[in-house]
Amino acid sequence: MDPALLSQRIGNQVRSMRLSRGHTQAQLAQLAGTTRQKLIEIEHGSLSVAMNAYARVFAALGSEVKLVPVSMPTLEEVGDLFNE
Template sequence: MDSSLLGQRIGLQIRSMRLNRGHTQAELAQLAGTTRQKLIEIEQGSLSVSMNAYARVFAALGTEVKLVPVSMPTLDDVEDLFNE
């Protein structure tokens, strides 16, 4: 997956969580200890923002990152697991 696409997807999810919790950008930025401009960059999926800034926003939203595969394995991929 292209890294810029990944950044955009994370940014959209952060924006969605912020809106679902009823926060403005300014409110969430204050909770996260960052600037509104930095939050705007995060919501736009900027790859130049530090992981620390993302982590502070995740913490302010009361959420965590969970990595999931882009696609599920096929039967051929897991076949050897059942042959042992």
């Protein structure tokens, strides 16, 4: 699987979890001990964000990483790769 697509999927899940918990980006960043800019990068699927930042955000959301077999990307996900 393409790393950019994987990173984008993780970012989308982080954003979805943040919104479902009613947090703003600033609130979640504060809970995670990181900057709002770093959280924005995570939510946008930036490949340059360190794993430590992801781990802090996951912990602040009360979540963990679970590896699952790769699924085919949706048409929207494929289209988003060309819009960047």
